[in-house]
Amino acid sequence: MPKSSVSKLVPKVPKVPSVTGTSRRAAYSASTKRALVDVAEELFTEQGYANTSLDSIVAGARVTKGALYHHFAGKQALFEAVFERVENDSARTIQKAIKGKGDAWQKALSGLEAFLAIVQEPRYRRIVTQEGPSVLGYERFREQEERSTYANVVEIVRAVLSAGTWELEEEMLQTFARIFFGTLSAAGDVVASSEEPEIAALRVRTAVGFMLSGIQSLVDAGVELPEVLTESIDAD
Amino acid sequence: MPKSSVSKLVPKVPKVPSVTGTSRRAAYSASTKRALVDVAEELFTEQGYANTSLDSIVAGARVTKGALYHHFAGKQALFEAVFERVENDSARTIQKAIKGKGDAWQKALSGLEAFLAIVQEPRYRRIVTQEGPSVLGYERFREQEERSTYANVVEIVRAVLSAGTWELEEEMLQTFARIFFGTLSAAGDVVASSEEPEIAALRVRTAVGFMLSGIQSLVDAGVELPEVLTESIDAD
């Protein structure tokens, strides 16, 4: 579709740079970059990574591939930018939810609610949960995760497990956080893929609360290690 | 690379079909189909789905694309065949591990061990965990999962939770199984991505055993619902 005339409308310049703050040119550039990420996020969410062509993205952003390859190294780099933004947004939302809650357990429950809400968002499901590991590769996926949503879970787990009187080594806490993160992801998945999210959320809260209260009772009782497999622990 | 002469070696025909059992032709056909799945599994595991070209697959199987498209509808269908085989193998391995163990908790622990071993296999990590959801799409991914590895987890959870005296509705059990499956997947992931799998496996057993024993203590005590969020349950 040759539509080469009137190739770009006027983007909204956030502020008026008087002398040498942000130049006019830089503002335009940032705007088109944002537009590319916006359109990419939308199309990736709707159609998936493989089924979204760069042509459709640049068409949606009303630029050409030259612009895209000026701002990003390639399709994967563009996806990574989208991925980071979704993750950062999600992490901020969770952090807001757990901030100010005094009790560690209250934090945990608030965090659970926030996480359940986020994981139901189509963009999070598609871009982070579904396509993230495949497109970015497992290594980069975990790296990115580590710095955003997962970090919140670590803090929650740390707060909860620190309530007990026993000392906990960092490695063990990381392990616990990782596993609990998997628990939460699956929990969110149940809700998100359910035909009745409300009812499913009730069941999920029950199940997770079940596991949590089980841990809580152990922490309160001052139990240090599960008796179930005490024999296999002495090698540390 | 034109290498059209001597295009195929003699495949091993399993049995001699005397009258109308399995014809010679059909044996050849099944052999080339298996060869395609074999090579595809190997290349998908090593390079991932997107980075593996059909040309390299058919070259590895010493056939052409004509053969591939005769046996499979396309690249995705070939992946699905590989996926199914990996899942079925894994499910069988787990089932062997938990068979014959009398106690429900012994079954759970044996199943955990088997699952941890499987999820460390490169082919399972890459094909099922990493690329499965993206390539097959979430719907088909869960469908396939439902019939194989996940089914074992459901049985284990059912056995464990039936140990209590309380009755449990099916929906709640499914929810619990899904969440616990997520827990196990994350647990396996920790081990698989660790630089010291042996030590990581110890920590994982401790953490999962922790959660299990927490549940166990509640089941033994006859607790029906966690007190933590009793107020949000009465809507069922």
Place this chain on the structure above:
DNA sequence: GAATCCTGCATACCGAAGGTACGTACCCAA
């Protein structure tokens, strides 16, 4: 056992899509 049928491939080709090389307009500084 000869003619026929049909399966099981091979060959050649097409179009889409990611990526690249190069040209250019225009903002900014001097």
Place this chain on the structure above:
DNA sequence: TTGGGTACGTACCTTCGGTATGCAGGATTC
């Protein structure tokens, strides 16, 4: 005003999934 470099646009290349078609040779029928 002029040089320079950023921020794109344009044209093209290559790879790869998919398709249409041809054909050989084992199976079937008589």
